[in-house]
Amino acid sequence: MDLVHWGWNSIREEEFSIFKEQGFCVGRIVSEHKHLYKVMTIHGELHAEVSGKIRHDGLVLERRDLFPAVGDWVLVKIIEHEKKAIIHGFLSRMSKLSRKVSGNKVYEQIVAANIDFVFLLSSLNNEFNERRLERGLVVSWDSGAQPVIVLTKADLCTDMAAKVAAAQRVARGVSVHIISSITHDGIESLSRYLRTGSTIALLGSSGVGKSTLVNCLMGEQAQRVNDIRQDDDKGRHTTTHRELMILPNGGLIIDTPGMREIQLWEASDGLNQTYQDIEEIALGCYYKDCLHRDEPRCAVKDAVFRGELDSDRFESYKKMQSEFADLSLKRSGHIRAVAKERGGQYAQLLQSQYSKKKKGRRTLK
């Protein structure tokens, strides 16, 4: 098995060399289900579980970021006679698509790691929504990967020009592709991203056509099997299909269930990158830390008033700004609660997990 097709390169090799000396084998997570993994290694695909230490630190210390995600390069020790592997850690993440876990908990859930491009899918039929595209762009930029807007179901669209213009208004420098996975129109234009070893994650609401696009790109090799039941030595458990797949013409694609809902996790570059126009106008606000709400001499509100900035776009920006502020508050509350319940040491660990992402990122102003 040549891992180059799975995204392995000289930078990874260098990082791995020290672990190699320690007897570790390396592999890439191709699927995950309830902390049971499938890992692609030079020996082929193996079932894997995390080590007791990762499980302990991840669950007891609530360090969810220690669990590997689809796309991660993991360090494993292979148990020959059991045909399985134990994951002891992973190589640094070049990018990660994160969201908040559902419910009241304030944990980061990593849905895909080490991605080069996020294909942000939006269908060109009645579900088309500029505001949703904006949210998707914020999340995509925050991942550290390059977003690409893919407008699907072109064959069902009757007002193409208006919708494409709307998408381009939102895109601001991000490439927009118009495709139909049924007629194959526009599919060829995506080939520039599908280079050997480059990883693409698909992001988009249920029904936008993610699986159909995967099938289309996979061509005749398409083998999307639904969840299957498998017997193994430990009894029956559910395994999922592969979520990281190699495309026949090069490139890898990730399609996981976690990519249906676009949920914010942390304010960082994403908001700035998506709303560069607002950031530029805001340079003219009287107060340096203007939130463009009740402050006097606010250039952004003036621009909306003069009709130079779309008010819906501004509202969507403000809404996400509030959501991020709310998340930040919840995280602080959570850290305080953890400190009270378990002591300062655990709280510090949690704090470091939260602040790790902030490093090197621009704040709003």
Ligand SMILES: Nc1nc2c(ncn2[C@@H]2O[C@H](COP(=O)(O)OP(=O)(O)OP(=O)(O)O)[C@@H](O)[C@H]2O)c(=O)[nH]1
């Ligand atoms: N006409 C047309 N239909 C499409 C196209 N792409 C997808 N569809 C249809 O849209 C429906 C949903 O497509 P899926 O590929 O299952 O959507 P999905 O994004 O994977 O949905 P989830 O798995 O729920 O997240 C299916 O009935 C597809 O046949 C397209 O380009 N044109």
Ligand SMILES: [Zn+2]
């Ligand atoms: Zn302002």
